Amino acid sequence: MAIVAEAAAREILPRFRNLGVDGVSEKTSAIDVVTEADLLAERHITAALKARFPDALTVGEEAYEADRSVVPALADAELAFVIDPVDGTFNFASGSPLFGTILAVVAKGETIAGIIHDSVLGDTVTAIRDSGAYLRRRAGQVTRLAVAPAVPLSEMAGLISWLYLDEPDRSRISTNMAKIRMPFSLNCSAYEYWLIASGRIHFIGHARLMPWDHLAGVLIHQEAGGFAAKFDSTPYLPAETTGGIILAPDEESWRMIRREIIG
Template sequence: MPLTTDAVLELVQQVAAEVVTPRFRSLSESDIDEKRPGDLVTVADREAEELLTRALLEAYPDAVVLGEEAYAGDPDLIERFRSADHGFTVDPVDGTKNFVHGSPDHAVMLSEVVDGETVRGWIWQPEHRQAWVAERGAGVRRNGEPVHRAPAGDQPQGATSIWSRRGRDPLGLPPLRGSWVCCGVDYPRLLEGEADYLLYGHTNPWDHLPGTLMVTEAGGAVAHRDGTPYTARSRGSGLVVAADPATLERAIAACEPLWPRPR
C-alpha cells in the first residue's frame, strides 16, 4: 500500500529512534569503519538503511531504492535508479563524520523520484528535533509549518563543504565560509536564512535530492556549476544552490573562477 507523506516521516523517525539515536555519542571503535580513507560508515548507517529500504520495498516493490551504503557495495545501482520510472534515495545518516565526532548536525534523509523528477523529500534531524518535508507543488514544511525563503540581499553569503574553497573570495561577493558539513543541515540552514547560497563539488542523489526539492519549493533555485539543471538523472559535477534565481545566477558567475579547471 502506498505510504502517505506523513507515514514516511513517521517511518524515518521510528528508524532513527531505534538504531541511530541510541548510538549517538555511544559508538565503539568496532562500530565505525571506512569505505575509503576518510569516508566513515557506522553500524547505525548500515542498520538504518536496511530498515528503511525494506519498508520502502514492501510498500513499493517495483521501485529502485538507491541507498548510500548499497551504492558503496554496488556502484551499478545508481544507473538503475537513474533509468527507473520510480525510485527512492536513502541517506541513513547524513553527516556521518559529525555523528561519529558527537556533533548534533546529522540527519536521516529520503526522497522519492518519479520519471526522473523529485516529487517528495524528507529530512529528519533527530538531535535538533526538526522535521523538514517537501512535496512538489505543495511547498515545504518544518515541523508541520510552511516555510518560505526571502530573496537574498545585495551581498549574499555563500557557504561550502569544499575545504579548499573556504575563505576564498567569489568575484564581488563576501568570502565563502564553511558549511555545516551535512546536507541535511546545510539545506535547512539556507532555508532559515543562515546562508544565501551553497557550493558543492559532489552531486550524489541521496545527498541533494531532498534538499534541492525543498529549496525550489520555498522559492529558491538550483543548478550545476555551468548553469545546467540539476535533476535526479544528472551526471554533471559541481552544484550551486541559492535562495532565489537571481542569487543563483550571481553565485554561478562569481564562483566560476574558484572551480578546478578541466584537465
C-alpha cells in the same frame, strides 16, 4: 516520515555518542567513515519501503558501495527511493549533533518529494513537488518555509564545499568566499538544506552530486522559493553525480555567485 523517524529512534539515536571501537569503519579516508548506525538505519528504511512498495528501486548510500548501477537507474525508474541514513556521518561519529536522515522520492526521472529528519530534535523538513516546503516540529507545529530575500554579495552568508574540488579551483573559490559576509561549513547536507530552505543562509554549492546528499534538499529549496542549477546553468537531474550545483534565493543571485565565487 514515520519510517524515517522510526529508523532514527531505533537504530541511530541509541548509538549517538555510544559507538564502540568496532562501530566505526573508514571507507576511503579518516574523514570518510561509516558506522553501524548508517548500515542498520539504511537496512531498516529499505526493508520498510520494500514492504510497502515492492517494485520500487531503493538507492541507499551504503548499498551503492556494493552496486554502482543503482544511481544510473534513477533516470528511468518508475518509482525510486533514495536514502542517506546518516548524513553527516563524520559529525555523528565525532559526537556532534549536526547529522540527519535524508530521503528523496523519484518518479520517472523527477524528484517528487523529499524528507530531511533531525534525529536529535525530532523535527522533519518535507516537500512535495508543487506543494511547498514545511518544517514539522516533534510537538506537531507546522511552518511553511521560505528562502532568504536576495541581498548584495557582501551581505550573504553561505558555503561552497571544496572537499572534492581540485586545484586551482579549490584555492580560487576559497579565496573568493572572502567576498561574502559569513562563510561556514557544517559537513552535513541535511543541515545545509534546512538552513537555506528556511532563509537562515543565502546560498550553498557543491562540486560532487551524489543523489542521497542533494535530491531531497534541492527539491525542498525550490519548493521554498529558491533557484538551483548546475555550474553550467543546466537543471540538476536524479541520475547525475558531476557538474557541481549552486542554490540561491533567485536566478539573479545564482548568476552573481556563479560569476563572483565559482569564477
